[in-house]
Amino acid sequence: MKKIVLCIGLFSFLMITSCDKKVEKTVESTETTTVVQDTIVKEVPAPQEEKGTSVKINDDGVNVDSKDVDVEIKK
Numbered sequence: 913m914k915k916i917v918l919c920i921g922l923f924s925f926l927m928i929t930s931c932d933k934k935v936e937k938t939v940e941s942t943e944t945t946t947v948v949q950d951t952i953v954k955e956v957p958a959p960q961e962e963k964g965t966s967v968k969i970n971d972d973g974v975n976v977d978s979k980d981v982d983v984e985i986k987k
Contacts, residue, residue: 965977965978966978
């Protein structure tokens with residue numbers, strides 16, 4: 913008789929522990945996406961002076977600029 917009570921008690925203990933609600937912990941993972949944009953810098957070349965001769969006429973007189981040729985101005 914004691915064996916039957918012991919077996920029933922052990923069986924009921926196993927049923928209670930196996931039917932217990934198990935809470936599973938879920939790990940939420942958050943993914944972060946980083947967008948990398950390359951910045952392209954274009955260098956604008958400085959305006960180059962022309963190699964020719966420039967002549968400017970205004971109220972003060974005549975202005976002649978030249979790199980290659982010497983110009984003489986006479987009135």
